Amino acid sequence: MGLAATLDSFFAPGFDFKDMDNDMRPLVLKSFTATSCIGTGIGETLEALRAQRSGLKRCEFETVKLDTYVGEVAGVDAVELPGELSRFDCRNNRLAELAVAQDGFTDDVERAAQRWGRSRVAVFMGTSTAGILETELAYRRRDPVSGALPANFEYGTTQNTFSVADYVRRRLRLEGPAMVVSSACASSAKVFGSAQRMIEAGMIDAAVVGGVDSLCLTTLYGFHSLQLSSPAPCRPFDVARDGISIGEAAAFVLLERSGNDSPSDEVRLLGVGESSDAYHMSAPHPEGLGARRAMQAALTAANLEISAIDYINLHGTGTRSNDKAESLAVAGLFGPTTPGSSTKGATGHTLGAAGALEAVVCAIALRNDFMPGGVPGTHLDPQLTTHYLRENRNAPLTRVLSNSFGFGGANCSLVLGVAG
Numbered sequence: 579m580g581l582a583a584t585l586d587s588f589f590a591p592g593f594d595f596k597d598m599d600n601d602m603r604p605l606v607l608k609s610f611t612a613t614s615c616i617g618t619g620i621g622e623t624l625e626a627l628r629a630q631r632s633g634l635k636r637c638e639f640e641t642v643k644l645d646t647y648v649g650e651v652a653g654v655d656a657v658e659l660p661g662e663l664s665r666f667d668c669r670n671n672r673l674a675e676l677a678v679a680q681d682g683f684t685d686d687v688e689r690a691a692q693r694w695g696r697s698r699v700a701v702f703m704g705t706s707t708a709g710i711l712e713t714e715l716a717y718r719r720r721d722p723v724s725g726a727l728p729a730n731f732e733y734g735t736t737q738n739t740f741s742v743a744d745y746v747r748r749r750l751r752l753e754g755p756a757m758v759v760s761s762a763c764a765s766s767a768k769v770f771g772s773a774q775r776m777i778e779a780g781m782i783d784a785a786v787v788g789g790v791d792s793l794c795l796t797t798l799y800g801f802h803s804l805q806l807s808s809p810a811p812c813r814p815f816d817v818a819r820d821g822i823s824i825g826e827a828a829a830f831v832l833l834e835r836s837g838n839d840s841p842s843d844e845v846r847l848l849g850v851g852e853s854s855d856a857y858h859m860s861a862p863h864p865e866g867l868g869a870r871r872a873m874q875a876a877l878t879a880a881n882l883e884i885s886a887i888d889y890i891n892l893h894g895t896g897t898r899s900n901d902k903a904e905s906l907a908v909a910g911l912f913g914p915t916t917p918g919s920s921t922k923g924a925t926g927h928t929l930g931a932a933g934a935l936e937a938v939v940c941a942i943a944l945r946n947d948f949m950p951g952g953v954p955g956t957h958l959d960p961q962l963t964t965h966y967l968r969e970n971r972n973a974p975l976t977r978v979l980s981n982s983f984g985f986g987g988a989n990c991s992l993v994l995g996v997a998g
Contacts, residue, residue: 602879604846605774605833607994608784609686611677612938614827614925615649619680624942627950628970632924634811634823639793640711644802645809649825649926650793651676659745666745668709668736669792674746677790677828686832687750687786694783694834700754702773703743704766704789706930708758711794712736742790746830754782760930762984763893764852765789766829767933770992771850773833788830789931797824797929812896812927814920814952815905815966817959819896825926829934831941845941848977849880849993856987861899863987866907869893872989873911873979880993882977884912887993889949891936891980892964894920895927904981905962919967923953933982933990940978940994947974 611619615633616626626633634647657672678684691699716731735741739760747756755776759768766789773785801807801824808821836846853875855868862869877884890912893904908918921939928935943949949971956968977995 601881602774602849603778604836604848605777606836607831607845607847607941608690608834609681609683609832610830610938610941611681611683612827612829612935613651613673613677613680614928614935615651615825616924618676620942624946626924627921627939627942628948630951630954630970632811632953634926637798639798640795642795642798644798644807646798646802646807647811647823648793648798649823649928651826654792660749663745663748665732666735666741668712668741670705670709670742670790671745673792673826673828674742674790675749678746678749678830683830683832684750690784690832690834691752696751696753698754698783699752700773700776700782700785701743701747701752701756702759702769702785702787703746704759704769704930704933705739705742705791706760706762706765707791707794707797708739709736709741710796711792714795746786750786752786761988762986763927763929763932764982764984764988764990765930765933767937767980767982767990767992768852769934770833770847770937771852771990774847774850777833777835784832784834786830787833787934788828789934790828791928791930792826793824806897808896812923813956814892814894814896814923815901815956815958815962815964817957819898819901819959821897822895823926825928827925827928827931827935829931829938831934831937843996845944846995847992848995849876849882851875851877851879851991853989854987855989862903862983864899864903866903866910868987868989869904869907869981869983870911872991873907873981876979876991876993882993886977887912887916887979888975889943889978890916890918891940891978892918892920893981893983894922896922900983901962904983905964909963914963914965917949917965917967917971919950919952921950936980936982937992937994940980943978944975944994944996948972949975
């Protein structure tokens with residue numbers, strides 16, 4: 579069955595997305611920051627993107643013996659958590675601490691807490707493996723007789739997926755709701771939707787949203803066992819692409835209601851679109867059904883036509899099936915002219931942090947009228963008809979789309995923009 583026919587089977591005859599009253603009130607990105615293998619903070623990240631510089635290096639992480647490349651953030655092991663939060667110590671929360679201290683983000687959040695009230699600022703975080711490395715290390719130190727884990731191992735503040743939200747909430751001294759979304763690679767894109775719905779419902783006025791995922795043995799060996807990791811730096815949309823490169827990252831955004839006094843050049847969240855095709859546990863729908871539905875839903879929420887999008891940050895993992903499915907979805911909806919690229923050739927696939935990291939990349943692009951090209955050396959697959967940028971392009975940007983698609987068919991697209 580073709581894609582159009584499949585789409586029609588989901589909706590009643592004569593159904594039109596434009597009939598849906600899903601218009602979303604824009605939210606302002608008052609502050610944002612990102613840390614990955616290409617840089618700590620916005621300045622270094624922009625510099626690396628402009629240079630089309632990849633941060634991927636041959637894997638030398640911990641005790642891993644795999645022929646692959648990873649995007650490891652330098653200096654994470656040296657980060658110290660504040661004394662009163664020492665029980666949260668693990669690689670994932672150290673990475674969160676390293677990132678949250680950049681670009682004046684903590685000061686901006688404090689001003690928001692003063693403006694709205696601490697109980698009116700929420701925390702929504704995305705992660706996949708959280709602090710599982712701490713559990714992996716603890717298992718090496720089990721009692722040789724009883725098999726008991728070390729007495730100082732604390733699951734709740736380390737491996738538990740809620741740990742990172744709990745840490746960020748305490749670190750920023752916020753008192754609003756806190757939650758974690760763990761839906762694989764769409765996790766930290768979906769938190770934008772969680773925040774938007776709670777702000778729209780009047781339960782909160784602002785939210786810290788973001789994603790943190792750190793390297794661990796479970797992820798590296800797990801993707802290797804699925805035959806999804808590449809022995810070379812990943813090459814999204816390349817004719818010779820053969821798998822992903824796992825990366826780690828932390829990215830944060832402060833979302834607030836848009837007021838009359840909001841400057842016109844502030845980046846805004848205009849639309850969130852989600853879908854779940856549930857086609858396969860680890861493979862996308864071959865025609866990109868779920869991806870197309872998420873993109874269309876985001877456009878509908880933003881009340882925008884397809885022609886309004888200037889640039890697409892593609893999910894672009896570098897596997898043969900993912901890139902092909904996304905290309906079919908994008909080309910089927912936007913045609914061959916809307917430019918796009920994947921930044922995973924630079925950062926690696928940061929899994930649960932990818933959605934937030936790439937949303938920040940889109941915010942950087944909007945602020946600088948800059949479309950990042952793929953890493954140098956891309957030989958585009960001629961079967962993929964998406965307009966893929968191999969080189970950077972400087973051009974005015976007003977609306978951009980960011981795609982995040984995860985295992986199990988968990989899909990999310992975000993529309994960001996500035997006043998045109």
